[in-house]
Structures are given as C-alpha cells and as structure tokens.
Amino acid sequence: MSTTDAVRDEILGEIAAIIREVVGEEWAQETPIERETTFGGDLELESIEIVALGEQVQARWPSADFVTWLSSMQLDEIIELRVGQLVDYVAECR
Amino acid sequence: MPVVDANGVRLHVQQLGTKGAPVLMLHGIVFDSLATWYFTVAPALAAHRRVILLDWRGHGRSSPATSGFGLRALARDVAAVAEQLAPEPAAIVGFSYGGAVALRYAVDHPDRVERIAVVDSPLPVVRGDGLDWMERVLDSKSPGEWLELLPPRQRAVLAGDGRRMQRRVDQMTRLCHGTALRRELAADSDVDDDELASLDRPVLLAYGARSWYEETRDRLVRSLPDARVTMIDSGHFVPFEAPEALQAALEAFLDA
Numbered sequence: 001m002s003t004t005d006a007v008r009d010e011i012l013g014e015i016a017a018i019i020r021e022v023v024g025e026e027w028a029q030e031t032p033i034e035r036e037t038t039f040g041g042d043l044e045l046e047s048i049e050i051v052a053l054g055e056q057v058q059a060r061w062p063s064a065d066f067v068t069w070l071s072s073m074q075l076d077e078i079i080e081l082r083v084g085q086l087v088d089y090v091a092e093c094r
Numbered sequence: 095m096p097v098v099d100a101n102g103v104r105l106h107v108q109q110l111g112t113k114g115a116p117v118l119m120l121h122g123i124v125f126d127s128l129a130t131w132y133f134t135v136a137p138a139l140a141a142h143r144r145v146i147l148l149d150w151r152g153h154g155r156s157s158p159a160t161s162g163f164g165l166r167a168l169a170r171d172v173a174a175v176a177e178q179l180a181p182e183p184a185a186i187v188g189f190s191y192g193g194a195v196a197l198r199y200a201v202d203h204p205d206r207v208e209r210i211a212v213v214d215s216p217l218p219v220v221r222g223d224g225l226d227w228m229e230r231v232l233d234s235k236s237p238g239e240w241l242e243l244l245p246p247r248q249r250a251v252l253a254g255d256g257r258r259m260q261r262r263v264d265q266m267t268r269l270c271h272g273t274a275l276r277r278e279l280a281a282d283s284d285v286d287d288d289e290l291a292s293l294d295r296p297v298l299l300a301y302g303a304r305s306w307y308e309e310t311r312d313r314l315v316r317s318l319p320d321a322r323v324t325m326i327d328s329g330h331f332v333p334f335e336a337p338e339a340l341q342a343a344l345e346a347f348l349d350a
Contacts, residue, residue: 044257047129048154051108055095067110071137075334078133 004091011087014060019043019083022052035084050078057090064093095155098148100174101162106155107175108132108147111140115208116180117348118146118172120192123163123279124269125262127154130189134333135341143348146184148175152269161274164282165219169199176206183208185348189333194219194285197297201289211298211347212314213340214332216307218284244331290317297321298347300340302328322347 016033023045031043039045045053054066069089070078097104108128117139119131128147136145150168151159162168172195176184185208188196193215200207269275297318301311303325315321324343328336 040258046258046261047133048127048149051129051132052095052155055108067132067137067140070133074337075133 007094008087008091011090012083015057015083015087015090018053018056018060019045022049022056033083035082035087037083038079039081039083040079045079047075047079057086061090061093064090097156098175098178100151100171101167103151103159103162103171104157105151105171105175106149107179109179110136110145110147111143114143115348116144116146116182116184118148118176118180118184118186120148120172120186120188120195121150121153122190122192123150123153124191124275125266126150126190126192129154130333131187134337135344138341139344139348144180146175146179148172152273152275153265158268159273161278163269163273163275164278165195165198165285166202166282167278168195169202172196172199173203173206176203181206185209185211187211187213187344188215189213190215190330191219193217197285197290197293200293200295201285204293204295207295209296209298209347210293211300211344213300214302214305214307214328214330215310217310217314220280220283287313287317290314291319294319296347296350298343299323300326300332300343302326302330302332302335304329306330 012035019033020028023043028043033043037043039050054070057064058066073081096107096109098107106128110132119128119136121128121130128149131147136147139145148171149156151157151162151171162171172186183206186196186199188194188211190213193212194217196210196212197217200210297314297320299311299314299321301307301323305311307330311323315323326332326336326339326343328339332340
C-alpha cells in the first residue's frame with residue numbers, strides 16, 4: 001500500500017466516523033461506510049444532514065472548501081455522491 | 095453547530111462567504127430547510143457576499159417548537175438572527191413562505207432591510223379556496239400524494255419511500271399535527287396592501303412561468319412602489335428547478 005492510499009484510508013475512517021455522528025442513529029454504527037457508499041442511495045442521508053457533514057469536514061480539514069466544492073454540482077449529483085469522492089477531495093486539499 | 099438564540103428557540107444558521115454585503119436567505123415552510131439554499135444558489139452568491147442561512151424553528155436542525163410560525167412570529171426570529179449576525183441593512187431573499195416572511199420583516203423593520211427578493215411566494219399564505227399549495231400539502235394523506243407535487247429533480251432527491259422521505263414526512267407531520275402551525279398560518283397570513291405600499295425598498299419578484307401564485311405576483315406588482323418582475327422557466331420550486339436562472343436574476347438584482 002502506498003503512502004497516498006494509507007492517507008486516504010485514514011481520511012475515509014475519519015469521514016465514516018463523522019457520518020455516523022451526524023446520523024446519530026443505531027443503524028449507522030453497523031452500516032459499512034466505504035469508498036463506493038453513496039450519501040443518498042446507500043446511506044439515505046437527508047440534505048440537511050449533508051450540510052452538517054460539510055460543517056464537520058470543514059472544521060476537521062480547514063483547507064477543504066466544502067461549500068465551493070459543492071457549488072459546481074447539482075443537488076441530485078450531491079445526493080448521489082460517493083464517500084470516496086469526498087475522501088479524494090479532502091486528500092487533494094491537505 | 096452554529097446557532098442563534100431567538101425568542102426562546104435555538105435556530106440553526108449557516109454563514110457562507112466572509113466578504114461583502116450581507117444577504118439573509120429564508121426557506122419555505124413545512125418540509126423545507128436551509129438546505130434548499132445551501133445546495134442551490136447560496137454558494138455562488140457567497141463568492142462576493144456574506145450569505146446567512148437559517149432553519150425556521152421546528153425545521154431542519156433548529157430546535158422543535160410548538161408555536162410561533164405565523165408571519166409576524168417568524169419575522170421576529172429573522173430580526174433576532176439579523177441583530178446578532180448582520181446588524182447593518184441587509185438584502186433578504188425568501189423562497190415561497192420565506193418570501194412572505196421577508197415582506198413582513200421588511201414592513202416591520204424597514205431600516206434593517208436594503209432590498210428584498212421574493213421567490214415564488216404566496217400572499218396571503220393561506221387562502222380560503224382550499225386550492226392553495228399549503229392546503230393541498232397539509233390535507234394530503236400519503237407522502238406519495240405530495241411527492242407528486244414536486245418537480246422531478248426534487249423528487250429524485252427525496253427518492254421513494256426510504257429514510258430521507260420518512261424524515262421529511264416526520265417533520266411535516268410534527269409541524270402540521272403537533273403544533274399550532276396551521277392555526278397560526280391562517281390567523282397571520284397576509285401583509286396588507288397599504289403596508290406593501292409603504293415599503294419603499296426595491297423588490298425583485300422572481301416567479302416561475304408555471305407558478306402556482308400568479309395572482310400574488312400581480313397583486314405585489316400593483317401594491318409595491320418599487321417592484322420588478324423576473325419570470326423564470328420553472329414551476330413553483332424555482333431553487334430546484336432553475337437554480338442557474340435564479341442565481342443570475344438574484345446576482346443582477348443584488349448588484350444593481
């Protein structure tokens with residue numbers, strides 16, 4: 001495993017923890033959260049929960065400008081985002 | 095989570111952008127939240143402005159409330175947020191019910207308002223004929239019924255009968271059946287024509303070409319001293335159906 005992969009795995013772990021905290025429901029603790037997991041179809045996150053996720057991602061990685069990143073996407077694209085896309089964005093911004 | 099204490103409740107707020115003139119953006123009522131703006135036009139507006147979004151009481155991530163949903167009550171919540179986050183005169187943008195609150199707020203606090211953009215809002219908010227969107231939504235029995243009222247893009251976002259949809263239904267059910275909302279909306283539903291006539295601030299009326307509220311648009315054109323209309327190729331849900339066109343209309347109005 002390259003250093004980059006290790007960094008991405010670490011970010012994935014942290015983002016998964018943030019998602020579980022934002023959802024705050026029992027099922028989220030047991031649901032696997034992987035690179036291919038989608039915010040909408042798989043996790044069924046509501047849009048206001050993605051706002052909460054963005055707030056925490058921004059606080060954890062201040063160099064990642066979540067709002068500007070989102071502004072290039074439509075709401076339906078955002079809902080179908082994969083966790084891995086957010087991981088890659090955070091990794092690039094570090 | 096950033097919050098503002100307002101009239102006994104904690105309102106969830108999001109601030110986007112750090113430089114420029116303040117813009118307060120108000121969302122619709124019952125199944126809406128500040129995500130309506132956050133995921134559509136707000137990030138683009140925030141490139142050159144300080145955009146402030148808030149969740150109404152009992153909506154999104156604001157604390158639950160059993161009363162205080164009429165136009166005057168929500169205008170007081172807006173006043174509390176403005177006082178704490180943007181005490182200088184600000185532009186106010188409101189979608190649907192939020193636009194009606196924006197007009198009420200501007201009439202009640204003219205010195206705090208620089209200009210107002212009303213996006214496909216009803217006024218009066220509740221009409222007696224039972225055909226009003228709010229009434230249709232509140233009277234509909236199944237989530238599927240009111241899901242059909244939504245444009246395809248928003249329908250896709252809420253998708254089927256999963257958790258996302260259930261959470262919206264839960265918020266709606268709580269607000270419609272567990273609070274004074276319906277009674278308060280009926281009791282405090284309008285801004286009078288003479289009050290509208292006193293509002294000497296520029297008002298943008300951004301209405302969908304297939305709006306549910308043509309009558310309101312025409313009434314506001316007649317009553318407001320400084321109103322301009324922008325027609326957008328959209329139905330009622332303009333932020334979701336035509337975000338690019340709405341963004342362009344708002345940018346032009348805010349920069350004028």
